[in-house]
Amino acid sequence: MVETKADKPYLLSFSLGHAGDKCKEPLAIMTFAGDQAQNFHYMAQANSTFEKVGLNFTAKADRTRVAFYSVYYNTRTDDMSSLCGPVIDDVRVWFAGSKKIGAGFGFGVSVLFFWLSV
Known part of the structure; x- marks a missing residue:
């Protein structure tokens, strides 16, 4: 949960990538912020x-739930029994059209089949 102001626009921004662990592509996550949801796919280029990436949303209350989950059941190319997934990092919530509101935070996590509520 992050602190927000009702009826104000925000941007949830974060970095999406891979961990270099030979996880099969495509890598994708479903991202939720308030009443908005969006899929993001990552395909390594060069x-x-x-x-x-980012998701725009309008807060509906003084606290907004932010969540991520992996869309696919990915395994590694060298080990078909090991689950893996995309990595999210540098997660921030910004008041749209202004400077950072102080609710930004950073963390890195490999997203496997679970909800991460911030």
């Missing part, structure tokens, strides 16, 4: 390891 030497890239991540890309910046």
Whole structure:
């Protein structure tokens, strides 16, 4: 949960990538912020390891739930029994059209089949 102001626009931004662990592509997550939801797919291009993505939402209350989950049941190319998934990092919530509101935070996590509520 993050602190927000009702009826105000926000941007949830984060980095999406891979952990370099031979996880089969495609890598994808479903992202939720308030009443908005969006899929993000990551396909490595050349030497890239991540890309910046974002989701715009309007807060409905003074606290907003942010959640991520992996869309696919990915396994590694060298071990078909090991589950793996995309990595999210540098998660921030910004008041749209202004500077950072102080609710930004950063963390890195490999997203496997679970909800991560922030």
